[in-house]
Amino acid sequence: MAKRSQFISTGWAKAVTWILVRLKLRLLRNAFRTSAGLGLLLFTFFAGSLSTIATVMALSSSLENLFRFAPVLTALMILGWALVPLMFGASDEMVDTTRLASFPLTANQLAPGMAAAALVAPGPIAAAVPLVVLAWRAPGVGAKLAGFAAAVVTLGLAVGLSRLLLTSLGSALRKRRSRDLATVIAGIGAGVVAITAQLTAQFSRSSNFDRLEPVADILSVTPFGWPGDALARLVAGEIVIPLVEIAGTAALGGIAVMAWIKVLDRSLTEVDEGPEVQELEGHLLTADSESSPRLVMRAVLAKELRYMRRHPRYRVQIVSQAVVLIVGGAPFLTAIVDRNPSAVVLGGLPGLTAGVASANMLGTDGRSLWGEWLALDSLLLVLRGRALAFILLGVSGAVLVTLGVAGYTGGWKFVPAGLASGIGFALTGAGVGTYTSTLAPTPFPEEDNPNPFATGAIGEGCLNGAFTIAGVLSGLILSIPVLAGLAYARESAAFSIAVTVLAPLYGALIFVVVSRAAAKRADRKAPDMITSMTS
Amino acid sequence: MSETPAVALMQVRKAFGEKVAVDGLDLRVPQGSFFGLVGPNGAGKSTTLKITTGLLRPDSGSVQVDGLNVWEDTVEVKRRIGVVPEDLRLFDRLTGKELLEYVGLLRGLSSAVARQRTTELLEVLDLGEAASRLVVDYSAGMRKKIALAGAVMHRPKVLFLDEPFESVDPISVQVVRRLLERLVEGGATVVFSSHVMEVVERICDYVAVVHQGKVVAGGPTSQITDGRRLEEVFVDAVGGQTKSVHLDWLG
Known part of the structure; x- marks a missing residue:
């Protein structure tokens, strides 16, 4: 057998995280050797354009408008991140745990690496920029740091929720009993994203976002709008409520990640889809002259x-x-x-x-x-x-x-x-x-x-x-x-x-x-x- | 040969809805053996291998690998085994070289060791020229070989292979076979499923015939065959009969 000295014994989870991040970087780079590279370029352009618009708004909005804009931004970011992959095949191969299931790694060891790898992509980087800009606008070092924390918990909640949904619904879809429920959840999720995005577009027509206010007010009291509201409040010089909102978002992100790890652990031992999916394969037409x-x-x-x-x-x-x-x-x-x-x-x-x-x-x-x-x-x-x-x-x-x-x-x-x-x-x-x-x-x-x-x-x-x-x-x-x-x-x-x-x-x-x-x-x-x- | 079997399955059962894939299966694989698992399509071979390698939780029964309970010491078991599954899901947008290096790192090997073994395995498996090509562009046989290389990188004590010779050309079969024999000579155990009776008969010293989720015949190959061909033993064991054909419209 291989000698124990060949194995990295300390900081194994950290090492796994770093390996998975490097793996994701290689996969991104290699995507440009296939037709998928074009898709990645187009998506980067799309995400970059949205990010630029959001960044300009984050930089130039008045304080009043920030309270209308920031909660909507974080809510759309978190919900879109979690739910859009359900509508399109827009996730990546690292969601598929079967590629990692045969390695001697627990869900606890894999999760940080998979989460970190999820952040290594054009989308998350584009999402982070306007959040960081908002944090930078906060007055004083303490408020700025709190703002950065708000940005981090936004991304954390987005990743945790997204991976939890993709992994749990992915498992549910493979079982006849829970398949309908998974479909209904995906449908409801799609509706939430669609309505939020469309209402935002509808209400953003006025130059000062005043019509956006009712949407922002509703989102501000939901966990998805908390970090945005916190950022706006930090820019306004408040500190107590923003800290509570950031802590709340962090706690929710933590719960999502823990739930994801539990589901991930289960999915590592359920890599077989069973026979019923196989029935759907093959629907060849016969070459019948009649x-x-x-x-x-x-x-x-x-x-x-x-x-x-x-x-x-x-x-x-x-x-x-x-x-x-x-x-x-x-x-x-x-x-x-x-x-x-x-x-x-x-x-x-x-x-x-x-x-x-x-x-x-x-x-x-x-x-x-x-x-x-x-x-x-x-x-x-x-x-x-x-x-x-x-x-x-x-x-x-x-x-x-x-x-x-x-x-x-x-x-x-x-x-x-x-x-x-x-x-x-x-x-x-x-x-x-x-x-x-x-x-x-x-x-x-x-x-x-x-x-x-x-x-x-x-x-x-x-x-x-x-x-x-x-x-x-x-x-x-x-x-x-x-x-x-x-x-x-x-x-x-x-x-x-x-x-x-x-x-x-x-x-x-x-x-x-x-x-x-x-x-x-x-x-x-x-x-x-x-x-x-x-x- | 050690008394602790390399693999021991006792009364293992797994059902998918109403379909019972593995039905109270018992199996003992001796240490250091070259063990062949044969059976008709849908017999439960792949499901058995997935259960044994910790990739699929059984409904009931006990599974041990190298003396460890698979479902209590899953991580330790995975550390000691190598797996080449049938469906072969790889990170196929990596090059062959990158894939093996990452497999080595995720197996806990240091970078230097992973790199060295990658080079050697690519060379031995005749994949040296394809090392910098994306795995997605590999042929089916090349994918089998790269997956095998990944499975042996950490020198597993027990290696499980699901249909390792499917889609592999005869020359590559020889190469793969030599590599597996080398592994067994070093004290490891190789368990593989296959439809190709001739290969199983030629290289396996133990064999088990699985049918409808149960082992219907098993033991040392020479004892099982007893002078007959394995294919005949197999057909007898699974009760195979040639159905008469009435498809008149075929001409």
């Missing part, structure tokens, strides 16, 4: 709907995205805030985002794409059949939002235009989604992954997110004629009728043309895509 295109497309649609319902991770993604598009969209919030009946005309917009949610439809199949490619002359039917599932999802969302907003505002006369545009938007979005899905399909996080929230590599989720955002923008651009028609439909009955008749036809045209282009590309690039998803 199969008609209609039958093939129906089979693909049925498979996709089954997949959405049964696949644990897919279900969480679909539910949370559905919640976001329904409660987080512009029409819903315009209706709540202004009670404007004409908001109903935008009720169809969720159709667009749901359609674009298909932007990684080939990635969700991962390596089994080869079966479909071999079985069919063209992937056109596969792309269209799967897109239909997203169109159904989008139209359902559009119907819900349109009718909900009409009921709340009384704008029933706008319902036909809202519903028709919803169909058009869903078709347009799905058309764009089919094309986007052929650009850089990323394997779905958990196809054979014991932690359903861990992506294959750092940056893959970012890349997927970037393509989804690009898809939404392209969808919006393609939808300009319908949006313009809707703008006039608020005032003109003729335009309302025109939109009702033409929007679905326009959407269908976009869907047919773009999905054909997507299939052309997919047929040509399928071998490369299969290779990229298999490796």
Whole structure:
């Protein structure tokens, strides 16, 4: 056996932390040797832009505005950090404990390293900058130090909560008994983030953030707003209440970390997903010469709907995205805030985002794409059949939002235009989604992954997110004629009728043309895509 | 041979919902042996290996490795064993060299020792030229070899391998085999599962046939086979019968 002297005996937990941080740095660096590097770059740009805006606001806001801005900043930071990875495959491979489970390390030894590694990324650094700037604005050395402590506990709570959610929900999704609960929690979480983000955007329109005050007041009394409120108070020269708020946040962060360690310990001895997930794998189409295109497309649609319902991770993604598009969209919030009946005309917009949610439809199949490619002359039917599932999802969302907003505002006369545009938007979005899905399909996080929230590599989720955002923008651009028609439909009955008749036809045209282009590309690039998803 | 077995499983049971994967399994692996675990698909081999290596908690039963209870001294057991699991989840965005060095460090080796063993293992396993390539770009056989290298870096007392020869070319099989034999000569125990009966028959001095979560035949290979081929013993033990084929549409 190896001599004991070969082993590092002292400060082992510290050594493990340092090893895991170095490991994360290597993974980040190596991401640039793969397509995931582009995703990482795009995410860094996105996070850097948001950070710059927040930093400028932290530097230049008046004291009064700081009390409105800082609690919202920390709440969005903590909630977004914890909940956004549930909606997209945006976490990294270090969430997956199976890669570390065979090492002689306890959860207590691993947790500090995994937490530290979570902080080594562009996102956390971007998040830290405005917090540090706020701390720096506090008068006196003592207040500055307290401010830095507030920044630290904000990041600590964000990391602790995020890892607790990802690890516990990841374990829960693998068990039939707790799968539904995990899906509901993810859906509620997505709704909280969506509403908070949208309300913030809605209330931030005025130059002095005075409309943001009610949101800030609510968040200030929640643990997520405590550190922000503490920072604002420190800048104002207060000390007692901020210290209590910082201590409270630290205590909550500590509880989250301890709970995470407990769940982590359990997950280290549960690396097998059991047989039931396996049942979902494989859905190959048969190369039957008697199969008609209609039958093939129906089979693909049925498979996709089954997949959405049964696949644990897919279900969480679909539910949370559905919640976001329904409660987080512009029409819903315009209706709540202004009670404007004409908001109903935008009720169809969720159709667009749901359609674009298909932007990684080939990635969700991962390596089994080869079966479909071999079985069919063209992937056109596969792309269209799967897109239909997203169109159904989008139209359902559009119907819900349109009718909900009409009921709340009384704008029933706008319902036909809202519903028709919803169909058009869903078709347009799905058309764009089919094309986007052929650009850089990323394997779905958990196809054979014991932690359903861990992506294959750092940056893959970012890349997927970037393509989804690009898809939404392209969808919006393609939808300009319908949006313009809707703008006039608020005032003109003729335009309302025109939109009702033409929007679905326009959407269908976009869907047919773009999905054909997507299939052309997919047929040509399928071998490369299969290779990229298999490796 | 020492009296304490390298691995001892007693009445181990594990179910996933209604599906019983391991059903009161008993197994003793002698120290210093080359032990083969064979069985049909879904027999419970992989689940048994995961339970034995501390990666999956059994519903009941006792599991000991090198005299230690796996579920009471999990960390100490993990320190003494090496594992190459079937699903092979690696940090595959590291290069082969980086991966092995990190494995060594996480195993508690000093940097110098980890680096030295990395170089030697890459060379022996014919991965020297691929050392600076990302593991994600490795072939399936190369992934098996790099995982094996990671599993033996700390000179484990017991090495567990799940289907180690799957996807590995014949030349690499020889290389891997020599490495495993070297490990056994040094006093370690190697336990592996496989579908390839010829390989098991050729290199294992002990074998156990697992079927429906139980050991249905086990002991020294020569005694189990008793002049017959292992494949015949296997088919007899699991009650295998060739089903008649009625798929007329196949032509």
